[in-house]
Amino acid sequence: MDFAGPIDALTGTPAARFGLYVHFPYCVSKCPYCDFAVAVVREVPEERYARAVLTELDARLAADPSLRERTLESIFLGGGTPSLWHPRWVAHVLEGVAARLRVAPGAEVSLEANPSLADAGRFAGYRAAGVNRLSLGVQSFQEQTLQALGREHSGAQAVAAFETARRAGFDVVSMDFIYGVHGQTRAQVEADARQAVALRPEHLSTYALTVEREVLAVATPLSRQLDQGVLALPSDEAVVEMAQTVRDVYAEGGLHRYEISNHARPGFSSRHNALYWTGGEYLALGVGATGMWLTSPSGAPPEGSRYVNPRGSGAYLRAVEEGRPVEASREALGPEELFAERLSMGLRLRSGVDWEAVCARYGQSPEPRRAEVGRLVRHGLARLEGSRLVLTDAGADVHSAICARLL
Numbered sequence: 001m002d003f004a005g006p007i008d009a010l011t012g013t014p015a016a017r018f019g020l021y022v023h024f025p026y027c028v029s030k031c032p033y034c035d036f037a038v039a040v041v042r043e044v045p046e047e048r049y050a051r052a053v054l055t056e057l058d059a060r061l062a063a064d065p066s067l068r069e070r071t072l073e074s075i076f077l078g079g080g081t082p083s084l085w086h087p088r089w090v091a092h093v094l095e096g097v098a099a100r101l102r103v104a105p106g107a108e109v110s111l112e113a114n115p116s117l118a119d120a121g122r123f124a125g126y127r128a129a130g131v132n133r134l135s136l137g138v139q140s141f142q143e144q145t146l147q148a149l150g151r152e153h154s155g156a157q158a159v160a161a162f163e164t165a166r167r168a169g170f171d172v173v174s175m176d177f178i179y180g181v182h183g184q185t186r187a188q189v190e191a192d193a194r195q196a197v198a199l200r201p202e203h204l205s206t207y208a209l210t211v212e213r214e215v216l217a218v219a220t221p222l223s224r225q226l227d228q229g230v231l232a233l234p235s236d237e238a239v240v241e242m243a244q245t246v247r248d249v250y251a252e253g254g255l256h257r258y259e260i261s262n263h264a265r266p267g268f269s270s271r272h273n274a275l276y277w278t279g280g281e282y283l284a285l286g287v288g289a290t291g292m293w294l295t296s297p298s299g300a301p302p303e304g305s306r307y308v309n310p311r312g313s314g315a316y317l318r319a320v321e322e323g324r325p326v327e328a329s330r331e332a333l334g335p336e337e338l339f340a341e342r343l344s345m346g347l348r349l350r351s352g353v354d355w356e357a358v359c360a361r362y363g364q365s366p367e368p369r370r371a372e373v374g375r376l377v378r379h380g381l382a383r384l385e386g387s388r389l390v391l392t393d394a395g396a397d398v399h400s401a402i403c404a405r406l407l
């Protein structure tokens with residue numbers, strides 16, 4: 001299936017404009033590189049958590065009835081390990097959402113699944129509940145890399161999980177991979193990429209394990225071991241080579257790079273993730289979830305508001321069940337903050353971003369930035385495609401530094 005939905009005009013990217021993220025915080029164990037809002041528990045409170053998420057939704061709708069007039073174009077159940085949630089409770093949550101909010105026909109509904117919990121009945125249950133895109137946290141097929149990452153599954157289980165997803169009727173399957181892991185070689189990264197492509201997935205997300213990028217947060221057991229010199233990541237040059245290998249193998253396999261860390265077959269880029277890269281709005285429910293929407297009247301530069309729920313599952317459940325406000329924090333976002341986010345996220349996309357139109361929308365002058373754009377183009381870090389500024393592969397490798405200069 002291909003997902004219906006709008007195209008973001010400033011980047012040319014298919015992207016939901018309003019989506020829902022549901023965070024499921026429970027995991028069977030904590031991976032040493034992980035800093036997500038995660039609770040390791042012996043028994044997952046599946047029913048209690050499902051009911052809490054819908055109670056939170058009711059409270060949010062009571063506080064802002066205008067949300068009922070919006071149409072959800074994507075729903076993403078992320079974690080944590082949402083595949084620890086029995087399909088019965090996933091169905092309960094999705095039915096509860098559809099009973100309270102409008103869900104667009106053809107909306108993308110994703111669920112993150114752990115390869116070690118991939119039984120056929122469970123996956124078929126998710127499909128029957130309305131999940132139409134499964135995202136498998138494979139990370140690697142190599143035992144050595146999986147062990148280094150503290151993952152519970154084997155490479156063979158990851159392959160079996162993919163095949164089980166297909167048999168359960170998922171015709172859109174994504175897999176997540178990590179490269180640049182301590183002890184990993186370029187040849188192992190290439191083997192992972194080749195094996196991934198051979199399975200013919202629709203989508204692959206592939207992240208480097210570096211502190212500056214997305215995967216490895218600063219305060220984790222793994223980053224402490226790196227600081228103490230007990231472990232060492234591959235050199236920057238080796239990681240750049242690994243990244244190039246991944247890109248080449250995926251391209252040969254027909255998966256085009258549409259975002260710095262994401263590849264897809266034509267028509268299968270993630271609508272929900274693209275929402276974050278294109279200034280979309282999102283409601284979020286559950287432990288540690290972050291939601292954001294715009295508040296300004298049409299015509300004026302947008303302003304917004306972002307909230308974050310508490311990261312502890314006990315605190316979250318108690319607040320919801322006692323009818324107390326659940327948010328841990330809420331911040332107002334002015335046009336300048338939204339501009340910075342829109343431009344830097346837009347530059348992650350391989351379609352690029354109409355940078356002058358972004359300036360116009362958020363009330364920022366393009367003039368002080370024009371010379372820097374010219375420099376980026378002259379140095380081969382970016383090119384202009386019509387009105388869109390597109391980072392080259394070399395530019396994408398230094399995305400953060402480029403954004404710092406443009407903002």
Ligand code: SF4
Pocket residue numbers: 026027029030031034035036038079080081137
């Ligand atoms: S990386 Fe994923 S599976 Fe591992 S602890 Fe974090 S959320 Fe759980």
